[in-house]
Amino acid sequence: MPRLVVISNRVAVPKARGVAGAQGGLAGALNSALKANGGIWFGWSGQETAEFTGSINYVRSAEGVTTATIDLETQDVDEYYNGYANSTLWPLFHYRIDLTQYEREFGKGYERVNQRFAESALPLIDDGDLVWVHDYHLMPMGERLRSMGVKNRMGFFLHTPWPPTNLFVSLPYHERLVQALLHYDVLGFQNDTWLESFLHYCEKELKADVNRDTGEITLDGRSTIARAYPIGIDYDFFTAKGEEGEARQAQQRLMSSTRHRIAAIGVDRLDYSKGLPERIDGIGRFFDRHPEHVRDFVYIQIAPPSREDIGSYQKIRAILEQKTGQINGARSEVDLVPIRYVNKGHSQAELYGYYRAAKIALVTPLRDGMNLVAKEYVAAQDPEDPGVLILSRFAGAAQQLDCGGKGALLINPHSPDDISHHIKLALDMQLDERKERYTNMIATVRDDNVQRWTENFIADLGGEAA
Template sequence: MSRLVVISNRVAVPKARGAAGAQGGLAGALNAALRKNGGIWFGWSGQGVDQFTGSINYARSGDGVTTATIDLEYQDVDEYYNGYANSTLWPLFHFRLDLTRYENEFGVGYERVNERFAEAVVPLIAPDDDIWVHDYHLMPLGEQLREKGVKNRIGFFLHIPWPPTNLLVSLPFHERLVRALLRYDLIGLQNGTWLDSFLHYCRKELGAEVDERTGTVVLDGRKTIAKAYPIGIDYDHFMSKGETGEARQAQQRLQSSTRHRTAMIGVDRLDYSKGLPERLDGIGRFFDNYPERVRDLVFIQIAPPSREDVQSYQHIRAVLEQKTGQINGARSEVDIVPIRYVNRGHSQEELFGFYRGAKIGLVTPLRDGMNLVAKEYVAAQDATDPGVLILSKFAGAAPQLDCDGEGALMINPHSSDDIAHNIRLALDMPLEERKARWERMIGTVRDDNVHWWTENFVGDLAAIELD
């Protein structure tokens, strides 16, 4: 059995067995795959230094998972991470041309860091290792590895959307980027929509031979396979959080504080792709249309900050604080505040309790690769009295959770009226319909979990025949 080498921008440095804060979700799944296959997890340490040395920091967990990290120069962090990755690729791939910055030095820094990753990791790769590279930070890494003589199977998974061709062509040197991506043997995307967009670009802009049925792309005599692999949550790990006292206490705190009002919850990183201002506009429209229902509903938005060095993220925080203040100012009573805006993170145990206590989950991204909050909300529900999920049709999770119109309530996140209408439907939905909708969603959430996703991708990568 081949060893597995995982490469990502950041690495979940393993903790000792039994240590607090053990990893769940993607980190837990990748650690499980590494334990099963052996191997190493390589990436950036998250630390900045004055001068790049390429020296590797090793760590090893009690479960035998080894991580290897490198420090990057402050200039690297600014140009590669804050710059090209999060000020160019992230907004563009989330359909936000208005926020996309095209700076030559960003692209130079991006390629420089990918080359530094390649130079540092090549000595760690054995001839029969399978290599799995993750996400938009490292799209050119496969090509860099090939140029350094790596002949192993190399797979790549994109965790964010793939934009339509007419948006991607606005990126300077877009052909160069996608040609580099096609040096991977296997490319995974979150769903069929993003896969179709990728294949369309390869056919239209590169003139590649594309077989949509198999996802095969042939360019310059080289074959790459592209497939959809919808990621899931670590279901068993997440459900175990619900058995803790911390989860039960969080549920009780939420329910006792709402004073018999229905709690509706949103949990999102503070990011413009999540549709948070539009979400608040929809909630404001709901209270405008049904002012008497301010005593029936309280909305709790948990939005921990992220990427605070990027200007657009500072702006969205200010916008959310303003909109929350306006709605609360117009609709609050002495004993009632309609929106609670929480600008910090919470543990998985607490989130499980909050999800369980909230009878409506509001997930309204303008674009998302997948969105696991939607799946976590479904998983956390009480089967005898489940809540209602309101979900953006532009979330990557929508094809799985729509359930032919009988799962989540699907909305257009750009429409305040649509959001308001579906909040009313969720608030008034009878128990039997809530149970029927939840039962259609929970099977997918439980079975198509993160371990199923990992095994499918790693299995397909291992099955590729090397030249």
């Protein structure tokens, strides 16, 4: 069984007592694959240094998984991470060309850090290893490693959307970036929409030979396979959280504090791609159209801050606080607040309890690669009295959770009327319909889990299933 080398911007560094059982989701799945194959996880430590040395910090867990990290200079973080990755690629890949910053120094920093990653990772890669690189931060890594003589099978997975060609061509040197991606053997995307956008670009702009039946892309005598691998949650790990006292306490706390009002919930990073101001506008429209529900409906928005050094993120926080304040100011009573806005994170056990107590979930990103909150909400529901998932049709998860119109309620997140209308539909939905929709969704959430995603990708990359 080939050894696995995972490379990503950040690394889930194990605790002092090891990784086993310590985490779920992507980190847990990758650790499981690394343990099964014997492997190493390499990336940035999150620490800054005055001068880049390339020296590697090692941590080895009890299960044989080794993490290796490097520190980056402050300039690297500003140009590569805050700059090109999160101020250029992130908004562009989420169709926000209005927020995309095209700065030459950002591009130079991105190229420099990818070169530094490649040089530092090179000594970690042995003959026969499978190399799996993750996400938009490190798209050129494969090309850099090839130029250093690495002949191993290498794969890349993009966790974000891939934008349409007419948007992507706005990126300076866009051809060079995609040509770099084609040095990987396998390219993974979250769903068929993002895959099709990538194939269209390769065909139209690079004039590559594209076989849509197999996903094979051939350019300059080299072939790459591109396919959709929808990521899932760690179903067993997450549902086990529901048995913990912390989850039960969180559920009871929310139910008792809402005083038998119907609770709806949203859990999102504080990011403009998540459609939070638009969602609050939809909730405001709902209260305007149905004032009789002000006293029996409460919306809870959990939105931990992220990337606070970037101006567009500071702006979205201010807008969200203003909108929630306006609705609460107009609709609140001395004993009632219609929207609860929580600007901090919570443990997975707490979230399980909150999901379980909420009869509606609003997952309404303007654009999202997948969105696992939607799947977590479904996984946390009581099969005998499940809640209703209201889901943006522009989230990658919509392809799986629509269930032929008998799963999530799909909405246009840009439309306050559509959001308002579907909140009313969810409130009025009868138990038999809620159970039917839940039954359809839970099968996908349970079966298409993160372990299957890992196994499918590694199998195509050329190794044994993890």
